[in-house]
Amino acid sequence: MTLAFLAIAFVTVAAAAVAMALRNLIHSALLLVFNWAGIAAFYLWAGAEFVAFSQLMVYVGAVSMVVLFAVLLTQRSPQSFREQPDSISRVIGALLVGGAVLGVLFGAVLSSRLAPSAATATPTISVKELGSLLMGPHAAALLIVGVILTVTLIGAVIIASTDHAESGKDES
C-alpha cells in the first residue's frame, strides 16, 4: 500500500523534475502529461475516483492539448523546439530559493504531530453524493465557477484572436 504510494510519488516527482529541466519544449510538455497522469493515479490511490477522472480529462486530455498547441504556435520553425540555455545565475538562484521552500515545508511537515487517524477506514464518496454536495451546500461556488469559466473562455478567445490588425501592421 505504502509502497504503491511511494512508487507513484517518486515517478511523479521525477517526471516533473525532468520536465522542468529539459531543453526541448515538446518533451517537457509530454513529461508533464505523464506527471499529471501520476497525480491522477495518486487520487485513485487515495480513493477519490471522480477527482482522478476529472484530473485525467482536464489535464491529460484538455490542458495538455492547449499546451501543445501553444508550444507549436510560438515556435518560429519546427526545428527550433530547443530552448536557449537559461542563465546559470538564475538557475542557481531558483535552486536556492526552491531548496529553501522545500526545507521549510519539509521542516513544517515533519515537525508537526499529525495524529494518524482512522487510516484503516477508507472514506468513499459516491458521484451521487458529490452531485448533491455541489448542488446543495456549494451551489453558489458552482455558479461562480461557471461564470468564471464563461468569462475566461470569452477572454481567452478575445486575447488570442483580436490582435490581427496590429499584428498585420507589425508584419508589414
Place this chain on the structure above:
Amino acid sequence: MNLSVQYLWLIPALPLLAAGIGALTPRSGKAIAAGATIGAMGLAFVLSCGALVTALKDPAAHLVANFTWFELGHSAVRLGWLLDPLTALMCVMVTFVGLLIFIFSTGYMHEDANFTRFFCFLSLFAAAMLGILIANSLLLLFISWELVGLASYLLIGFWFHKPAAAAAAKKAFITTRIGDLGFLLGMLWLSDATGSLLFYDAGKGVLETSALTALVTQTTVGGLAVSTAIGLLLFCGAAGKSGQFPLHVWLPDAMEGPTPVSALIHAATMVAAGVFLIARVYPLMSADQAIATAPLHALSVVAAIGAITALLGAVIAVAQNDIKRILAFSTVSQLGYMMLALGVGSWVAAIFHLLTHAFFKALLFLAAGSVIHAAHHEQDIRQLGGLKGPLKVTFATFAIGMMALAGVPFVFSGFWSKEAILHAAHGWNVSHLPFYAGLVAVVLTAFYMTRLVAEAFFGQARSPASEHAHESPAVMTVPLVLLAICAVLLGFLGTPYWPWLQHTLDPKFHSEPGGGGLMVTSIVLVALGIGSGWAVYGRRLRAKASAPDPIEAKVPDLFAALAARLGFDELYAATVGRLNTFLADAADVFDRYIWDGAVRLLAGLGQFTGNVTRETDENLVNGGFDATSEQLKSTAKTYSRAQTGDTHGYLMLVALGFVLLVLAVMLGGTR
C-alpha cells in the same frame, strides 16, 4: 417814396442776398458778383432814403414791427425792426458810403484772384451793419453785431496767406469778442430783469419808461443801479467794437486788410456800431442820471473812456509812419470823441460826428488807397513824397478830408461836428477834464494830419514807387470826389444856426446859447496845430526816406514809445497773453497729470491688487498643491523602481517571503 417799417428788413436782406450770390459765383464771375453787390447796395440806398422820408414825417415816433422768432416756455423770443430818424440816417449813410466804397473796390481789387469772394464778404459786412441799424431787439442787434465781427474777421484776413493778416484778423475777432462777452452778459441781465429784449414794444420795451424805472430802482453789487451795471456791460461791447481804450489794439492792426475794407471798417460800419449801440440804448444808459446819489453813472465811465481814447489815439498817431496806421489812430481818436460826446450827454452830437466822420474818414481811406494803388502798395510816408503833382484829384480830395478831420473852420463838416462835441463837453457839469482832453486832441489831430499831408504829397518823390505814381482810374476817383463833396456839405446840416440834424434826431433838442467863445478857442487851436505841423514838417521837407523825423531827433525816447504804440500790445502779451498761456498750461497739466494721474493711480491700484492675488494664487495656493504633487510624483518614481517588470524576480520574492513567513511562524509559533 415811403418805406413802411414792415419792409425795413429789405435793407439788410438785399446785401445779404448779394452776399449769397457772391458766395456761389465762381471765381471768373467778377462782373456778376460786383454787379449784384453794387446793385443790391444801390437798391438798399434807395430804400434807406425811402425809410428816411417815412421817418422824417414824425421824428419823435419809433415805428416798430415785432414778430415772434420762436416760442420759449409760456412766452416767446421776439425780434423786430425799428424805424426812427437815427436808424434812417445811419442807413442812408452806411448804404451811401458803402456804395461808394464798393464802386471804388471794383477798381482797387481788380487784379485780385478772389475778387468774387471779396465782394461777397463786403456785402455780408454791409448787410450785418444794416441789421444792427434796423434792429428793434437787443438780441437781433447782437446777432448782427457778431456777424459784423465775422465779416470783419474775414475781410481783415482777406489776404490770409500773409501771416500778419491772419494774425490781425484773429486779433480783431478775439479783442472785440472780449467786449462782446460784456455785451452778452448785459443783454442776459437785461433780459432777465425785464423779460424782454425789444427796444420799443408798445410800452413794454426795455427803452420805455416802465422798464427803465424798474431797472433804476433796483440796485446790485456796490450799490450800483441795475441799469448802470447793464449799461456798463453793454458799453464793454461798444468799446470793443469801436476800438476804445483799452480794447483799441485791434484797430490799427486791422490795416492788414485791403484798403476799401479799412475804409468800410473805420468809417461806415464796424467802429460806428459801438457808437450807434450806445446811442440806441441811450435811454438806458442815461437812466441812472435820475438818481443823483448813485455811486457811479454809466455815462461818466463812457465819457472818461472816450476822453482817454481821444487823447491816446491822437498822441500815438503823431509818431506813426504808415499812412494807413496814422488814419487808423485818428479813427481811434475820433471814436473817442464820439464816446466823449455820448458820455457828456449829447448823443446827437456823437451821431453828428459819426456821420461826418464816416464821410471824411471814408474819403481819407479811399484816397490813401488811391495813393497806395498808385504807388504800387507803398504805405510808408517816408518813402512817398511829391505826390501832389501826379495825383491831382487824389491830393485835392485827400486835402479836403484832412481839413475836415482837422476841423478847419466853417467850410468843412468836421469842424461843426467837433464843435458840437466840444460844446457839449464844456457844458458837462461833472468834470471839465474830458473837455480839456478834447482840446488837446484837437491840436494833435491838426498837427499829425498836416504832417501826413506834408510828408506824403509835398517835396520830391523819395522812392521809385512814388516816382512812377500815376492817377487812379475814374472808377476810383469819382467816389473820392463824391465823398469830398459830402465831407464839405454835410456839416451844414447841423450848425448851431440851423440844427436840423439835432432836431431831427432828438425833437427835444434845444441848443444852448453862448458858444461863440468856445468856437474861437477851437479855431485858434486848429490853427496852432496846423501851423506847428507845417512849421515842423512843411517848411523843411524831408529829402531822403532814411532821414530822421524832426521830432524823433529832438526826443527820440518819446517818439520811439509812441511809434511802438505805447507798448499796449506788449503789455497785453505780457499780462493777458501770459495769463492765458498759463491757464491753458495749467488746465492741460491738470488734465494730464492730476486727473489722468488719479485715474492711472486707480488703474494702477487695480493692477497691483490683481498682481498680488495672482502671485498669491500662483505661489501660495497653487504652489502648495504643486509641491505636494511633485512630492507624490517623485515618491512614486522612487517606488516604481521596484516595478522591474521581471516576473521571475517577483515570483522569487514571493517565495522568499513565504519562507520567511513560515520560519517566523515556526520559530515564534512555539511560544
Place this chain on the structure above:
Amino acid sequence: MSLSPLQLCLLFSSALFCVGLIGALSRSNTILVLLGIELMLNAANINFIAFWRFGPAPAAGTGVVFVLFSIAVAAAEAAVGLALVIAVYRHQKNIRLQEANRLKG
C-alpha cells in the same frame, strides 16, 4: 521514527510544489513558467485530497469538491495564460518572460 501516510502525502506534495517552483523561477520560456505554476497548483490539490483521505472528518467530502473547483479554475487559468502567451508572441516574436516587461513603471 515512522511517518504517517498523511505526512508522506504532504512531503510528496511539497516536493512537487518545489519542483514547480524551481521550474517557474529558473526557466525563461513563458510556457514552461506557466506549466511550473500548474504543477504547484496540482501540489495544492494533492494536499486537499490527502487531508480528505487522512483528515479527522472525512465524511464531509469538502476536499473533493474543492479539488474539482480548483481543477476548473486551473483549466481556465491555463487557457487564459496560454492565450496571453500567444498574444505576447504576436507582439514580440518570442516568449521570453524577462522581455515581457513593457508594463513596468
Place this chain on the structure above:
Amino acid sequence: MSTLPLLSLVVFTPFAGAAGLGLLRGASPAASRALALIFSLSTLALSLVLLGGFDPARTAPQFVERHAWIAALNVNYSLGLDGLSLLLVLLTGIVTPVALLASAKAERDSRLFGALFLMLQGAALGVFLALDFFPWFLFWELSLVPAFFLIKLWGGQGATRAAYQFVIYTIGGSAFMLAGFAALFVATGTMDFNTLAQLAADGSLAQKLAAFGGGNWTKVIFLGVLIGLAVKVPLWPFHTWLPPAYAEAPTGASMFLTGVMSKMGVYGFLRILWPIFPGPLHDASCWLLALALGGVVLGAWSAMRQTDLKRMVAYSSINHLSYCLLALFAVSYATGRAGPSSEAAAAALSGTLLQMFNHGLSAAALFACVGMLEARTGGKRGLHEFGGVRTAAPIFAGLCGVAMFSSLGLPGLNGFVGEFLIFRGVFGLNAWAAAIACLGLLATALFLLTFWQRVFHGPRAGATTGVFADVQPGEYLTLVPLVALMLVLGVAPHLLTRLINPLVTAWAGHLTLP
C-alpha cells in the same frame, strides 16, 4: 395713427442690418457699405414718420410700447418717445449715415465696420427710447461693445490703449449706476422711469428708501447713478478717457461718438437723474455747478494746449457738453428757491436740448473735416503740420469754417441759439455761473481761431505743400447736409423748439422740491 410698433422698428432695424451684414459673408466692400448706409438711413426715414405723427403738445411719452418681459423682476420692455427723445433720434438719424459716408474711404473690412456701426446706432436709439431701466441699461452697455471694437480695430496708433481706457472707465461708472438702481429696485419694486419719477415727485421715494436702509441711502444711490452718468457725458473731471478715445477712433466713429454717444450721458441726466433724484441733485447742485464750470472753462483752455487736432475738437466737445450740464444744474440749483422765474428755467432747458442737437451737428462736422485733412495727408493731424489749406482748398475751408463758427457760437448758425438760451437761462438762475462760463466762450473762440489760423491761413506749408485736393463729390455728401442744417437751424430754430417747447414748459412748470 398706424398700429405698427414704430419705435421697435426704429431700434431694431439697425440691428437687423448689422445681423444681415454679419451673415452676408461674401458681400463686396462697396455692397456692404451701401447696405450699411441704407440701413442707417432707415432711422432717418422712420424718425421722419415719427415726426409726422408726433404731437408736440402732449408731454407724456407717445408711441408707447409696453410688454412684460421678466415678470419676476417687474421688468417691462417699454419704449416711448417725447420731444427729447425725438430730437435725439433725429440727430442719430442724421449723424449716422453722414458718419458712415465720412468713413467710406480707406476703411478695411467695411462689412464688419458697417455691422458694428449699425449695432452702435441701434444701441444708441435704444437708450434714447427705453422707458424702463432694464432695457435702457442693456442698450447703454451694449453700445460699448461696437464702440470698443471700432476704436480698437480701426483706430490710430494708441487705439488699443484708448479703447480699453474708454470701455473700462465707462463700465466702471456704469457699475455704480447699476448698483444704485438695484438698490432702488429693491426699495421700490419697479424700474420704470416714469413711475420712479412720480414716486420722487410725491416724496414717497425718499420715504421708501429711508425705510429700506436709513436716511443717507438716497444720497448713496444718487451718487452711484451720478457717477455712471458723469463718466459718460463726461462731467469734468471724469473726462480724461474722452480725448484719447475720440482722437484715436477712426473718423466715422469719432463723429458718432461725439455726435450721438456723448448725448447719451446728458440724456441720462435729463431722463433719470433729474426726475428721480430732484432732492439730492438740488443739494449737490452747488458743487456740480462748479464742476460743470470747470468743464466749460478748463475744457476750453485745455483745448488751447492741444497740438493734435482731434484732441482739440474732443476737448471742445467737453466744453460744449458742459454747457448742457451747466444749464441743468443751474435749474436744479434754483429749484425750490424763490425768485428765479420758470421763464429762465425754460430757457435753460430748451438751450440744453438745442445744444445737444447742435453740438451733434457741429462737432461731427469738425471731426469730419479733420478726417479729411488726415485722408489727404496720410494721417497727419498735428496743429503745426499744416498751413494755407484755404489757399489749396477754398471750398473745403469754407465748409469747415461754417462748422467752426457754428461751434464757437456765431449768431446766424445753429450753435448760437442753444448757447444763448443756456446763458439766458443760467443767468436768470445763477448769474455768477453764467458770468464765469463766459470765459469758456472766449477761450473757445481763441482756440478755434488759432486752429483755423494755423491750419488754413498763412502760406502753404507742411503737409499742405504738395497736391491737396479740394472737397471731393463724396465728401460733399458728408459736409453739405451738416452745414446746411447749421445754417437753417441758425435762422429758424423754431423747427426744433416747436417740438420740445411744451415738454420744456412742463418741466419748468413744476420746479418744486417734494
